[in-house]
Amino acid sequence: MASFVIEGGHRLHGEIHPQGAKNEVLQIVCATLLTGEEVTVNNIPDILDVNNLIQLMREMGVKVAKKGISTYSFQAASVDMTYLESDEFLRKCSSLRGSVMLIGPMVARFGRALISKPGGDKIGRRRLDTHFLGIQNLGADFDYDEERGIYEITADELHGTYMLLDEASVTGTANIIMAAVLAKGRTTIYNAACEPYLQQLCKMLNRMGARISGIASNLLIIEGVETLHGTEHTVLPDMIEVGSFIGMAAMTQSEITIKNVSNENLGIIPESFRRLGIKLEQRGDDIFVPAQESYEIESFIDGSIMTIADAPWPGLTPDLLSVMLVVATQAKGSVLIHQKMFESRLFFVDKLIDMGAQIILCDPHRAVVIGHNHNFKLRGARLTSPDIRAGIAMLIAAMSAEGTSTISNIEQIDRGYQDIERRLNAIGARITRI
Numbered sequence: 001m002a003s004f005v006i007e008g009g010h011r012l013h014g015e016i017h018p019q020g021a022k023n024e025v026l027q028i029v030c031a032t033l034l035t036g037e038e039v040t041v042n043n044i045p046d047i048l049d050v051n052n053l054i055q056l057m058r059e060m061g062v063k064v065a066k067k068g069i070s071t072y073s074f075q076a077a078s079v080d081m082t083y084l085e086s087d088e089f090l091r092k093c094s095s096l097r098g099s100v101m102l103i104g105p106m107v108a109r110f111g112r113a114l115i116s117k118p119g120g121d122k123i124g125r126r127r128l129d130t131h132f133l134g135i136q137n138l139g140a141d142f143d144y145d146e147e148r149g150i151y152e153i154t155a156d157e158l159h160g161t162y163m164l165l166d167e168a169s170v171t172g173t174a175n176i177i178m179a180a181v182l183a184k185g186r187t188t189i190y191n192a193a194c195e196p197y198l199q200q201l202c203k204m205l206n207r208m209g210a211r212i213s214g215i216a217s218n219l220l221i222i223e224g225v226e227t228l229h230g231t232e233h234t235v236l237p238d239m240i241e242v243g244s245f246i247g248m249a250a251m252t253q254s255e256i257t258i259k260n261v262s263n264e265n266l267g268i269i270p271e272s273f274r275r276l277g278i279k280l281e282q283r284g285d286d287i288f289v290p291a292q293e294s295y296e297i298e299s300f301i302d303g304s305i306m307t308i309a310d311a312p313w314p315g316l317t318p319d320l321l322s323v324m325l326v327v328a329t330q331a332k333g334s335v336l337i338h339q340k341m342f343e344s345r346l347f348f349v350d351k352l353i354d355m356g357a358q359i360i361l362c363d364p365h366r367a368v369v370i371g372h373n374h375n376f377k378l379r380g381a382r383l384t385s386p387d388i389r390a391g392i393a394m395l396i397a398a399m400s401a402e403g404t405s406t407i408s409n410i411e412q413i414d415r416g417y418q419d420i421e422r423r424l425n426a427i428g429a430r431i432t433r434i
């Protein structure tokens, strides 16, 4: 297990480029299974989760070629169905959340999918009902092998239908869309998730010949087609990385420019940081964060205490709440952080409390943060990263702290942040990987 050693207290200065969006790429790579033709994908980040999925595709028999630093082509002329039954395949699926999105395209194109319970962050219950019910609605049969812990999904033919999802699940919606594009007739999905990740997936599928309307809304209408063809797709910048860099700049009182962020796809994210008092300037498609000695959390118009809570898109993504929480520890004022979707994502605050932060963990979903207004720095500490976003939040805390910190289990950070120490050291951080 690798660790980061972080010398705190160094200000950052300069430009940083966000990587391609992890959660978009996971959908896009799975979608390449929907055609026998070549699909070229640009701006693929070099991170663990994505590399593992690409490797899994290779092992499934997909022809994968690296065409440039961040460009790959995928051609799924055929798939090795016997590999899908192997223990190796099932073991690999279970360490990768994105693998669940193999189901939709596999059932739609090859009539069969096998998958073990997918992995990903241990941040609370992560049920898969929406995926399974949705694909069942299209006519697929589900079988759960309790002994091996695997699901087998089969369908001779999928048929379009109307469905109202029980929740706007991101990967669930992606899975159902990918199954429905090749189903017979019309599928209507209401309460669909509509994150930019999904908008990008739908746009790519339409370029491949799919007929999806309602993109960016929670009501999608999909007219099934017989086959799809190849295309080229460019992944958006990772909005979670953009938010992480905004938080990092504020917390370390640094001036940075985050380049080419695709402002139009950031939704409520910039405004949510502004509510914590952080100044941001949109400069073309860049975000400029000026160095601020202090940032003051707003109150609501009626004077009540600010609450930052997650919600399905276009609400605030839950993936940035850990970063916002850590940033609030040095703000002026108080805020309630309410993590509604996941029940184990706030437990890392005990480490921040050890570092000197003033936080009351009210229950697994809610934490009140009382900011220090930079009058009192956090102290360096020994930390372990429990999940990807707590990991980056801890890195931000350590970068702003007095003294040296060590973060172990940084594989969790590597899952989602490409070459993070090199990129941050280039703008003034002092992070060593050991």
Ligand SMILES: CC(=O)N[C@H]1[C@@H](OP(=O)(O)OP(=O)(O)OC[C@H]2O[C@@H](n3ccc(=O)[nH]c3=O)[C@H](O)[C@@H]2O)O[C@H](CO)[C@@H](O)[C@@H]1O
Residues within 6 Å of the ligand: 023, 026, 097, 098, 125, 126, 127, 167, 168, 169, 170, 171, 172, 193, 312, 317, 318, 319, 340, 341, 342
């Ligand atoms: C690979 C990937 O893309 N991962 C993202 C994806 O995970 P993932 O697609 O797994 O998450 P879901 O959208 O299914 O939702 C996560 C959890 O939140 C709960 N829930 C969901 C929707 C809702 O309206 N109400 C509600 O309470 C569910 O019970 C669920 O267990 O979306 C999550 C929610 O944005 C993000 O944190 C993950 O980074």
Ligand SMILES: C=C(OP(=O)(O)O)C(=O)O
Residues within 6 Å of the ligand: 022, 023, 097, 098, 119, 120, 121, 122, 123, 319, 388, 389, 416
């Ligand atoms: C929770 C996340 O990832 P995953 O869904 O892969 O666990 C995340 O990206 O914040």
